Each structure stands twice: as structure tokens, then as C-alpha cells.
Amino acid sequence: QSVLTQPPSVSGAPGQRVTISCTGNASNIGAGYDVHWYQQLPGTAPKLLIFNNHNRPSGVPDRFSASKSGTSASLAITGLQAADEADYYCHSYDSMLSDSVFGGGTKLTVL
Amino acid sequence: EVQLVESGGGLVQPGGSLRLSCAASGFMFSNYDMHWVRQGPGRGLEWVSGFGTADDSYYAVSVKGRFTISRDNAKNSLYLQMNSLRAGDTAVYYCARGLEGSSDDAFDIWGQGTMVTVSS
Numbered sequence: 001q002s003v004l005t006q007p008p009s010v011s012g013a014p015g016q017r018v019t020i021s022c023t024g025n026a027s028n029i030g031a032g033y034d035v036h037w038y039q040q041l042p043g044t045a046p047k048l049l050i051f052n053n054h055n056r057p058s059g060v061p062d063r064f065s066a067s068k069s070g071t072s073a074s075l076a077i078t079g080l081q082a083a084d085e086a087d088y089y090c091h092s093y094d095s096m097l098s099d100s101v102f103g104g105g106t107k108l109t110v111l
Numbered sequence: 112e113v114q115l116v117e118s119g120g121g122l123v124q125p126g127g128s129l130r131l132s133c134a135a136s137g138f139m140f141s142n143y144d145m146h147w148v149r150q151g152p153g154r155g156l157e158w159v160s161g162f163g164t165a166d167d168s169y170y171a172v173s174v175k176g177r178f179t180i181s182r183d184n185a186k187n188s189l190y191l192q193m194n195s196l197r198a199g200d201t202a203v204y205y206c207a208r209g210l211e212g213s214s215d216d217a218f219d220i221w222g223q224g225t226m227v228t229v230s231s
Contacts, residue, residue, distance in 0.1 A: 048220075051219065093214045093215035097172070099158060100214075102156040
């Protein structure tokens with residue numbers, strides 16, 4: 001069971017908007033630690049999508065955005081494309097565990 | 112090109128040992144914290160261990176006392192010595208670079224991964 005909780009799956013039609021939630025607690029997201037998001041396409045290594053809550057690395061389209069509030073964070077993807085079909089993971093730090101922690105991952109299906 | 116390339120994975124019996132390597136290129140290796148992250152078959156990502164620029168090392172509870180992380184800045188390489196391996200350690204092991212050197216670092220560069228299978 002992951003410290004950060006994500007929905008196992010989300011889906012949407014091409015062109016639509018979807019959001020993926022990441023729920024933590026007072027020892028991780030709620031303690032002010034940054035949240036990061038990764039995209040993992042089938043059979044490949046994870047790729048950094050969002051860092052420090054809402055920043056996009058160079059080359060990541062602005063269709064991807066993220067926010068953080070309280071003990072939760074969320075990733076939004078607009079203008080869904082078939083190429084967005086992947087697993088998405090949130091990532092932060094937990095002071096009680098003294099560990100870097102990941103969410104369990106969310107599989108995005110583009111209908 | 113900034114790149115991380117892992118090697119050393121393979122099949123090992125329970126209780127056995129394995130040493131993973133990660134070769135870095137295209138950036139000043141000594142300036143960055145480096146990490147190992149694993150992904151069991153059909154499972155999510157799990158942080159395993161990290162080695163900071165101040166020679167500080169950190170471990171997940173699940174591997175503490177069994178795994179040892181090290182780095183050789185002269186060789187631009189990161190290592191993970193894995194002892195007393197268990198079936199639950201079966202996973203793809205990724206080497207990853209820490210972005211800013213803080214405890215809540217993002218991992219901005221990842222290798223392609225190396226598969227470790229623990230089975231008799």
C-alpha cells in the first residue's frame with residue numbers, strides 16, 4: 001500500500017480533460033514537501049512530467065499542468081491524445097519515513 | 112547527451128548477491144544526488160536508495176542492512192550492492208538523477224533499467 005494514494009485508473013476521450021489526484025498526509029504533502037509527476041509509457045522508463053508542484057521541464061507540452069493544496073496534489077491533462085496513454089505517478093518526500101515516496105500509479109486510458 | 116546506463120542485473124538465487132552499476136555521461140556527475148528506484152513486475156515505483164553529494168546515503172526500510180549504495184565520481188558511476196536477496200526484490204532497477212539536491216527532489220533523468228530476478 002502506497003503512502004501517496006492515486007486512483008488506479010482514469011479514462012477520457014480524445015480532446016477531453018482528465019485529472020489524476022494524489023492524496024497524502026501531514027508528514028508528506030501536507031508538510032510542505034514538493035510533489036512531482038512522472039509519465040511512464042508502456043515498456044519504458046519513467047519520464048519527469050512536472051516538478052516542484054507545477055513546473056514543466058523543457059519539452060513537456062502545456063497540456064500538462066499540476067497543482068497542490070493541503071495534503072493533496074493533482075495532475076490535469078487537456079486535449080487528450082492517444083499518445084498520452086500511460087501510467088502516471090506522483091512523488092514526494094515523507095518526513096516520518098525519511099523516505100522518498102511514490103503514489104501507486106494511475107493508468108490513463110484514452111477511449 | 113545526458114544519459115544514465117544501468118548494468119549488472121540478472122538471475123540470482125534467494126540469499127544471493129548482485130552488484131548493479133550505473134554509468135553517467137553528459138553532465139557533472141559529482142554535482143548531483145543519485146538514486147536507485149525499482150519497479151516490481153506489474154507494480155508501481157519504489158524508491159530504494161540515494162547517495163548525496165556530501166557522501167551521505169539513504170535507504171528504504173525494505174532494503175536497509177542488505178543493500179549498500181556507493182558512487183565513484185572519478186568514474187562517473189553509481190553502484191548498488193545487493194546482498195541477502197529475496198523474491199520480493201525482483202524488479203527492474205532504475206538509476207535516477209536528483210534535480211536539486213534536496214530531500215524532496217524530483218528525479219529528472221532516468222536510465223533504461225536493469226532487471227533483477229531472485230528465484231531458485
